[in-house]
Amino acid sequence: MDGLAHGWWWLIGGLLLLIAELLAPGFFLLFVGVAAIVTGLFVLLFDFSLAPALALFAIYTALAVYLGRKVYANRPVAASVKHLNDRSSALIGKSAVVVTAIDEHGGRVKLGDSEWSARGGPAGVGERVEIIGVEGNCLMVEATPKLPG
Numbered sequence: 465m466d467g468l469a470h471g472w473w474w475l476i477g478g479l480l481l482l483i484a485e486l487l488a489p490g491f492f493l494l495f496v497g498v499a500a501i502v503t504g505l506f507v508l509l510f511d512f513s514l515a516p517a518l519a520l521f522a523i524y525t526a527l528a529v530y531l532g533r534k535v536y537a538n539r540p541v542a543a544s545v546k547h548l549n550d551r552s553s554a555l556i557g558k559s560a561v562v563v564t565a566i567d568e569h570g571g572r573v574k575l576g577d578s579e580w581s582a583r584g585g586p587a588g589v590g591e592r593v594e595i596i597g598v599e600g601n602c603l604m605v606e607a608t609p610k611l612p613g
Contacts, residue, residue: 470517474504495532499524552598559594559608562587566605573603 481497503521506512512520560573566585573582573593584605587593597604 468508468511470512470514471504471506471508474500474507474517474521476504478502478504491532491536492529495528496525499528555595555598555603557595559592560603560605562589562591562593565589566593570602573605575603 478497478500481493481500485491485493485497499521502524503517506520507517555575558575560575560580560582562571562582562585563574563579564572566573566582566587568583568585571582571585571587572579574580575595580603581601582593582603582605583599584596585593585607587605587607592608593605594608595603596606
């Protein structure tokens with residue numbers, strides 16, 4: 465097979481890898497696909513045989529992966545949810561209603577439609593408390609000051 469045919473196979477293979485990246489994104493096939501396309505262009509332009517083309521492909525793949533990691537490693541991803549990977553910390557500052565009296569040993573609060581174990585307070589049944597921390601599945605709370613009136 466001549467260099468011209470090799471070049472087209474490299475281009476087709478590179479495009480198939482880019483399509484595979486779209487279908488099953490893992491952000492690695494992109495670099496390999498780009499390296500295959502660049503290899504195909506060089507083979508078409510300079511009429512390389514298979515052995516030099518494979519060497520070019522290896523070099524271009526390593527270079528593409530290196531540059532891609534360098535570029536994307538320095539890009540922080542902005543989370544649309546403030547506490548995306550720590551959902552329990554999103555509870556801090558919220559208000560809950562005491563279901564079972566709370567002291568430093570324990571109690572229960574109702575938050576939304578769920579009941580949670582809680583410690584802190586002290587607070588009696590029906591009082592409002594503010595969540596100040598989370599330890600495992602136990603909410604740390606403090607009594608909300610009562611307004612005079």
